[in-house]
Structures are given as C-alpha cells and as structure tokens.
Ligand SMILES: Nc1ncnc2c1ncn2[C@@H]1O[C@H](COP(=O)(O)OP(=O)(O)O)[C@@H](O)[C@H]1O
C-alpha cells in the first residue's frame with residue numbers, strides 16, 4: 001500500500017480511535033520514513049491532546065487518551081542495549097489499557113512482545129511524498145482497525 005501523508009494520518013487516526021487495547025505496534029523504517037507522523041496520528045485518534053514531542057532523548061512518553069486509554073510512545077533509536085529497557089518499565093507495558101507505539105523496535109531485540117503488529121514504512125523513491133506501508137502480524141495481536149486501508153478520494 002502506497003499512501004500520501006494525509007492518507008497515512010487518516011489511517012493512524014482511525015487506528016487510534018478504534019483500537020482494542022492493549023495493542024503493541026512496532027514502527028519500522030529509516031529516519032524520515034514517517035514513524036513519528038503515524039505515531040502522532042494514532043495518539044490523536046486515541047484522544048491525546050497537546051503537544052507530542054519526539055521521545056528521542058527520553059525514549060518514552062506516556063499520554064492519557066479517551067476512555068482511560070493511555071498512549072505510550074517510545075523511540076528506541078538511542079537505546080544501547082535491550083537491558084536498558086527495564087529502567088523504562090518495559091515489563092509492565094501493554095498489560096493495561098495501552099496503545100504502545102515503538103519506533104526502532106528492532107533495538108529491543110528478543111524483548112519484543114510475542115503478539116504485535118509490525119508496520120514498516122519506506123520512501124519509494126528519494127524525495128517522494130508517498131510512503132510504502134507494509135503491515136506484518138506477529139503472533140496473535142488484536143484486530144488492527146482500518147487495515148487494509150480504504151482510501152476515500154473526493
Ligand atoms: N506520505 C507521507 N507519510 C508520512 N510522512 C511524510 C509523507 N510524505 C512526506 N512526509 C514527511 O516525512 C517526514 C517524516 O518524519 P518522521 O515521522 O519524523 O520520520 P521518522 O519518525 O520515521 O524518523 C515528515 O516531515 C513528513 O511531513
């Protein structure tokens with residue numbers, strides 16, 4: 001699936017508003033692929049208000065959303081080794097009513113949860129304003145709202 005930024009954002013918003021929790025999403029792709037754009041759209045859809053800074057240095061931000069749902073946004077780019085995750089409360093993640101969004105999930109190696117969705121974003125050609133989106137189910141995660149994406153063009 002190839003999406004414009006508006007389409008990716010619309011899907012993320014729907015995903016965030018309809019997700020069954022807990023839901024764990026790994027957001028893969030190079031710098032600039034759109035992982036944070038998608039994460040913010042999902043958070044907005046879940047009812048998160050206010051600014052959503054990149055968790056580049058903090059590694060983890062937690063936001064209250066609608067109906068008791070919490071959005072956890074992580075960026076593991078600067079994680080040096082998976083064991084650092086324990087300090088972030090990794091063990092408890094995804095046990096409550098959370099949408100857990102993890103950029104650079106590969107940094108967590110074998111500590112990733114068994115049941116999750118991995119979403120891979122890539123730039124189809126240099127400078128393009130489109131993004132290729134590949135979705136992989138790992139284990140038995142809850143349903144992923146809005147996928148396959150239905151495009152509404154007016
Ligand atoms: N189709 C698209 N989907 C998402 N982002 C896009 C798209 N086209 C262009 N962009 C731009 O690409 C950049 C993606 O940045 P960001 O989400 O921070 O990347 P990442 O978190 O993967 O490093 C943003 O500046 C965004 O405006």
Ligand SMILES: [Mg+2]
Nearest residue numbers: 035036054103
């Ligand atoms: Mg990012």
